[in-house]
Amino acid sequence: MATLALLQARSLAVGNEYYFRNSIVDSFRNKENDAAVKIQSWFRGCQVRAYIRHLHRTVTIIQKWWRSFLGRKQYQLTVQVARYTIMMNLYSAMAVRIQRRWRGYRVRKYVFNYYYFKEYLRVVSETNDAIRKALEEFAEMKEREEKKANLDREEEKRDYQARKMHYLLSTKQIPGIYNSPFRKEPDPWELQLQKAKPLTHHRPKVKQKDSTSLTDWLACTSTRSFPRSEILPPINRKKCQGPFRGITEVLKQRYKPLEPTLRVAEPINELKLAREELRRKEWLRNVNDNMFLPFSSYHKNKKYLPSMHLSSKYSPTSHKEQFRSENPKKWICDKDFQTVLPSFELFSKYGKLYSKAGQIV
Amino acid sequence: MSQRQVLQVFEQYQKARTQFVQMVAELATRPQNIETLQNAGVMSLLRPLLLDVVPTIQQTAALALGRLANYNDDLAEAVVKGDILPQLVYSLAEQNRFYKKAAAFVLRAVGKHSPQLAQAIVDCGALDTLVICLEDFDPGVKEAAAWALGYIARHNAELSQAVVDAGAVPLLVLCIQEPEIALKRIAASALSDIAKHSPELAQTVVDAGAVAHLAQMILNPDAKLKHQVLSALSQVAKHSVDLAEMVVEAEIFPVVLTCLKDKDEYVKKNASTLIREIAKHTPELSQLVVNAGGVAAVIDCIGSCKGNTRLPGIMMLGYIAAHSENLAMAVIISKGVPQLSVCLSEEPEDHIKAAAAWALGQIGRHTPEHARAVAVTNTLPVLLSLYMSTESSEDLQVKSKKAIKNILQKCTYLPALEPFLYDAPPNILKHVVGQFSKVLPHDSKARRLFVTSGGLKKVQEIKAEPGSLLQDYINCINNCYPEEIVRYYSPGYSDILLQRVDSYQPLIN
Numbered sequence: 003m004a005t006l007a008l009l010q011a012r013s014l015a016v017g018n019e020y021y022f023r024n025s026i027v028d029s030f031r032n033k034e035n036d037a038a039v040k041i042q043s044w045f046r047g048c049q050v051r052a053y054i055r056h057l058h059r060t061v062t063i064i065q066k067w068w069r070s071f072l073g074r075k076q077y078q079l080t081v082q083v084a085r086y087t088i089m090m091n092l093y094s095a096m097a098v099r100i101q102r103r104w105r106g107y108r109v110r111k112y113v114f115n116y117y118y119f120k121e122y123l124r125v126v127s128e129t130n131d132a133i134r135k136a137l138e139e140f141a142e143m144k145e146r147e148e149k150k151a152n153l154d155r156e157e158e159k160r161d162y163q164a165r166k167m168h169y170l171l172s173t174k175q176i177p178g179i180y181n182s183p184f185r186k187e188p189d190p191w192e193l194q195l196q197k198a199k200p201l202t203h204h205r206p207k208v209k210q211k212d213s214t215s216l217t218d219w220l221a222c223t224s225t226r227s228f229p230r231s232e233i234l235p236p237i238n239r240k241k242c243q244g245p246f247r248g249i250t251e252v253l254k255q256r257y258k259p260l261e262p263t264l265r266v267a268e269p270i271n272e273l274k275l276a277r278e279e280l281r282r283k284e285w286l287r288n289v290n291d292n293m294f295l296p297f298s299s300y301h302k303n304k305k306y307l308p309s310m311h312l313s314s315k316y317s318p319t320s321h322k323e324q325f326r327s328e329n330p331k332k333w334i335c336d337k338d339f340q341t342v343l344p345s346f347e348l349f350s351k352y353g354k355l356y357s358k359a360g361q362i363v
Numbered sequence: 364m365s366q367r368q369v370l371q372v373f374e375q376y377q378k379a380r381t382q383f384v385q386m387v388a389e390l391a392t393r394p395q396n397i398e399t400l401q402n403a404g405v406m407s408l409l410r411p412l413l414l415d416v417v418p419t420i421q422q423t424a425a426l427a428l429g430r431l432a433n434y435n436d437d438l439a440e441a442v443v444k445g446d447i448l449p450q451l452v453y454s455l456a457e458q459n460r461f462y463k464k465a466a467a468f469v470l471r472a473v474g475k476h477s478p479q480l481a482q483a484i485v486d487c488g489a490l491d492t493l494v495i496c497l498e499d500f501d502p503g504v505k506e507a508a509a510w511a512l513g514y515i516a517r518h519n520a521e522l523s524q525a526v527v528d529a530g531a532v533p534l535l536v537l538c539i540q541e542p543e544i545a546l547k548r549i550a551a552s553a554l555s556d557i558a559k560h561s562p563e564l565a566q567t568v569v570d571a572g573a574v575a576h577l578a579q580m581i582l583n584p585d586a587k588l589k590h591q592v593l594s595a596l597s598q599v600a601k602h603s604v605d606l607a608e609m610v611v612e613a614e615i616f617p618v619v620l621t622c623l624k625d626k627d628e629y630v631k632k633n634a635s636t637l638i639r640e641i642a643k644h645t646p647e648l649s650q651l652v653v654n655a656g657g658v659a660a661v662i663d664c665i666g667s668c669k670g671n672t673r674l675p676g677i678m679m680l681g682y683i684a685a686h687s688e689n690l691a692m693a694v695i696i697s698k699g700v701p702q703l704s705v706c707l708s709e710e711p712e713d714h715i716k717a718a719a720a721w722a723l724g725q726i727g728r729h730t731p732e733h734a735r736a737v738a739v740t741n742t743l744p745v746l747l748s749l750y751m752s753t754e755s756s757e758d759l760q761v762k763s764k765k766a767i768k769n770i771l772q773k774c775t776y777l778p779a780l781e782p783f784l785y786d787a788p789p790n791i792l793k794h795v796v797g798q799f800s801k802v803l804p805h806d807s808k809a810r811r812l813f814v815t816s817g818g819l820k821k822v823q824e825i826k827a828e829p830g831s832l833l834q835d836y837i838n839c840i841n842n843c844y845p846e847e848i849v850r851y852y853s854p855g856y857s858d859i860l861l862q863r864v865d866s867y868q869p870l871i872n
Contacts, residue, residue, distance in 0.1 A: 119689060119692075122689075122693075123692060123693060123696050126653060126654070126656075126658075126693050126696065126697070127696050127697065129654065129655070129656040129659075130656050130658065130659030130697050131659070132656065133617065133620060133655075133656030133657075133659050133660055134656075134659050134660070134663060137620060137621065137623070137624045137660055137663065138624075140621050140624055141624045144624075144626070
């Protein structure tokens with residue numbers, strides 16, 4: 003029991019001791035725990051930091067490479083753009099040069115061409131001069147014509163006056179008023195009167211009936227030919243005094259048709275013409291112009307050989323003539339002698355040999 | 364026997380009527396008798412004689428009526444009021460050619476006085492009968508009908524339209540081709556009267572093929588015919604570009620230039636009118652005229668005429684120069700400017716002077732070269748004097764002022780500008796000084812000349828408000844010269860110098 007009381011007395015202290023030792027150990031344990039935690043946390047922190055540092059380093063490398071890649075791409079684009087700009091500027095500069103030249107040329111040539119304009123003005127002034135000259139000539143010509151017309155009119159008037167006053171002409175017996183003997187030479191009117199034809203009295207004009215037919219239009223109707231109208235124009239002339247023939251006789255004589263002799267009427271190379279005529283008539287009758295060939299085809303390829311008579315250049319009758327030597331260089335004109343057959347004089351007097359006394363031949 | 368006596372009575376009456384009507388017709392030729400005749404009531408007596416049985420009396424009565432109506436418009440109105448016209452128109456259709464001529468003469472005499480009388484003629488249906496007369500064989504009848512139609516169409520566009528609607532134009536064109544000169548003249552004059560009112564009427568005339576025939580007739584030597592033909596062509600050409608081109612296509616150039624040398628004044632006038640009407644429409648037509656040498660011919664024509672005959676030629680030059688500067692240069696090298704300045708100085712009439720001033724303004728306004736060409740001939744002082752003179756009409760003043768302004772704005776020929784410094788009014792002076800201020804900074808010789816001729820002195824004397832355009836110009840001119848010279852020429856400088864002499868203390872050694 004003592005031990006028990008001792009133990010119970012100590013138990014309180016044991017309790018306290020126990021508690022005390024535990025608390026110390028506890029606090030020591032806490033301290034150690036804290037220290038361990040601290041160490042651990044520090045170490046873990048270092049670990050993590052090292053890890054993060056490593057990560058940073060790798061990320062930096064990746065980013066570096068990525069950014070350099072992007073930058074290179076961008077650089078390419080920039081270079082392209084810059085090149086493009088430089089080229090466009092170059093082209094624009096070239097284009098401006100071309101346009102400048104072209105615009106200058108266009109303005110000088112088409113809008114205001116100085117040389118063309120100068121030339122145009124020169125041409126205009128030349129035209130003006132030409133026109134002025136032409137107009138002056140025209141005006142001069144008109145004046146001349148007018149003057150001439152005036153002169154002609156005056157001339158006509160004077161002539162008419164002279165014709166009216168023709169009876170004032172001087173005769174051998176009595177000198178006229180314009181031919182006074184006291185003058186040295188006669189007045190110019192005197193000469194005018196001499197030239198003038200006296201005026202005839204006006205007779206009432208008989209209306210002519212124009213009954214000319216178509217053939218008269220076609221035939222020659224000049225004054226020298228025989229008048230072809232059926233009705234002769236009335237003869238207004240008074241019969242002149244004196245031994246004159248009647249007017250019908252005179253007209254018949256005047257308008258007698260030509261009666262050529264046979265020698266004149268026939269052409270001189272009549273023989274040749276007649277031969278030609280004959281040949282022409284025969285040629286008309288031919289159906290074919292080719293020479294007549296025999297029928298057989300054997301002779302088709304053969305050329306026709308004319309006979310000796312036809313193949314010579316001398317005509318069949320020419321052997322009767324002398325064969326003359328021809329020397330064309332000695333000819334005066336370029337024609338050879340011709341065969342000429344003149345007409346007979348005897349035949350020309352056919353029907354006219356007997357005299358027709360009293361009648362007009 | 365009694366039958367003979369009865370017939371004798373009738374014969375006497377007929378003789379009396381014939382004699383009366385012939386005497387009246389003869390008396391009506393003299394103007395002094397007409398009043399007396401009118402007072403004696405000749406109208407009412409002549410009217411029944413128009414319906415007489417005997418044709419000669421009818422014709423002579425119509426002739427007498429025509430002569431009376433020709434004299435003045437009261438009588439013409441009396442003819443209209445007396446209801447004579449319907450009778451005339453009715454018998455026109457039926458009678459012989461002498462009557463037709465006389466009746467057409469009456470219609471013409473009535474229609475020429477005023478539009479109302481012409482309208483009265485149209486209202487009674489005379490146009491159709493007149494057109495039928497145009498188809499007649501006798502040239503005298505055609506002439507009388509054409510004349511009447513021409514006089515009716517002359518007044519205004521409606522009457523012309525009525526004439527055209529009656530179908531007169533193709534017949535008139537046929538009349539032009541007839542050989543008689545008088546008929547050609549009248550037909551050409553009628554066509555001219557029809558075409559002058561409006562472009563549509565002119566187009567109708569052209570459509571009938573008149574232009575070719577008219578163009579051929581320019582060559583005819585008869586002066587009156589040429590005058591009418593040229594007038595007709597100019598009336599056609601004046602309305603529009605197309606019509607002018609049609610006239611030109613009828614190949615009138617260069618034949619028309621020979622008409623400018625004709626002796627007759629009217630032919631010259633009408634020829635230059637025609638060329639003017641053609642040239643005024645477009646630059647191309649003016650170019651055509653210039654290329655054909657028309658400018659030289661017109662300038663010669665201006666030189667040889669006097670008075671109103673010159674006016675179309677002057678206007679033509681103005682129109683041509685107005686189109687473009689090349690054409691103005693062409694006018695200058697054809698020696699147009701001296702001629703125009705001669706016209707400006709020697710013509711007495713104001714409207715011709717105004718036209719010449721306008722033409723000179725048109726020539727000189729394009730470039731300095733043109734202005735120089737105008738200024739060299741010393742026309743600017745003349746223009747200035749016309750502008751300043753109180754006797755000139757307002758139109759002349761306005762035109763000369765415009766011309767001066769236009770020329771001055773381009774003029775760099777200083778010797779011509781200098782006189783202007785002295786006697787120009789302020790509004791023109793401004794332009795003159797402006798021109799000087801433009802030229803002087805660049806030309807040293809001109810500067811020297813300006814000083815020696817006293818121009819600088821004059822410029823200093825000009826009083827201008829500070830800040831105005833004139834002051835700017837004066838400053839600009841003063842800047843061209845060194846300070847001393849400007850001071851030397853400033854007004855009152857001699858006084859300043861003398862004052863300095865007065866206040867000067869001489870150096871006493």
